[in-house]
Amino acid sequence: MPHPADEHIGTRIADYRKLRQLTQTALAQRAYLSRSCIAKVEAGLVPASPAVVAAVARVLQVDVSVLNGQPYVTELQQDRLDQLIAPLAEALDVYDLGPDPDITPRPVDQITADVKQLCVGACATEYKGIGTKLPGLLAELTTAMAIFPPGQEQQRAAMALSWCYWVAYEFAYRLGYHDLASIALERMGWMAEQAQDPLLLAVRLTKRSSMLLRRGNNQMALKVLDRGHKLVEQHDGPEVDALAVAGSLHLAAAIAAAQAKDADTVAERIRAAREAAKQIGRDVPQVYWASFGATNVAHFDIATLVELGKLGDAAKKAKTLHFPEDHPRMRVGRYHIEMARAYVEMGRTEAALNSLHLARTVAPQQARYHPLMRETIGALVRRQRMAPEGLAALAAWVGI
Missing domain, CATH: 1.20.58 (Methane Monooxygenase Hydroxylase; Chain G, domain 1)
Structure with a gap:
């Protein structure tokens, strides 16, 4: 079910601000922001930057994910990504249970090649491909680490497993499962020490x-x-x-x-x-x-x-930035989302809308689940008496 048009970070900030019995001025002072910034964000007229959300969450004593409204369960269900979370959580839990008797690890070279492809997929924000392959690789490498004797082969397996945990972090973090991302990050550090890298x-x-x-x-x-x-x-x-x-x-x-x-x-x-x-x-x-x-x-x-x-300086420099064909789509998509937010704040609606479309084209799954993408689209919708067709399509796509 799409989210109501008036449900956005700003409304959630306003709700928690009132629960904490704070005025907009008091919240702004404690978060080291201007009152006008708080007012515009609460009204949904400007997208809330990650820095603003973090500062406000600290004052309101809530997790950032609460204000972001993540994860977006309906959209995850539509993309069949929700069913990939539980297998990943289970795979992260078997790190200390020893070898799985039902798994015979392949040679390290073969496993490493698959891990590399996972890393490529993470940089391309291909979440579904990651979610279907990652749990099996985690289980295989966990068993490999348990049965390989100490030496170069075990060290290579440790490095591959560490990169799998990095991919798990990226997958969980981008989809809004930040607690799961934190677990993956801890596992990555533990295995990187085993890899001695x-x-x-x-x-x-x-x-x-x-x-x-x-x-x-x-x-x-x-x-x-x-x-x-x-x-x-x-x-x-x-x-x-x-x-x-x-x-x-x-x-x-x-x-x-x-x-x-x-x-x-x-x-x-x-x-x-x-x-x-x-x-x-x-x-x-x-x-x-x-x-x-x-x-x-x-x-x-x-x-x-x-x-x-x-x-203004950012927009000027943006005219000279050109991404190579092989530049990771995660980076390119993030750039277009950031520029869309800047253009909204500058009042350049057409440029903002163009950047949003580019973000969707370059890295669609990243764009669909990025909170700043959703907030920027929402801000544009609320500034229009009637949303143009392209903006309305984007809003429906992210679930607004």
């Missing part, structure tokens, strides 16, 4: 920082990312790998600083990431699945400008 542990910390930002904890996110750089220093393999992971840590830190409105730190981290990309000399989307390179730095440069409220 400091870069894999650092990649996990970029995701941990995302979970912290979701709760509005900018400073802790930055501390976690600084810990990631110390792990990168322990790497003794290819320099490109270390540069790609370090660059990704800098970009994640730039987002954290932008949400904290720290423009100086944003500039510092973007410069560091740009220098790492320059040293690599090309985009390396599959190096530790960091999707790192000059293209990603340009994307995050624009994204941080949006977070800092420098919308």
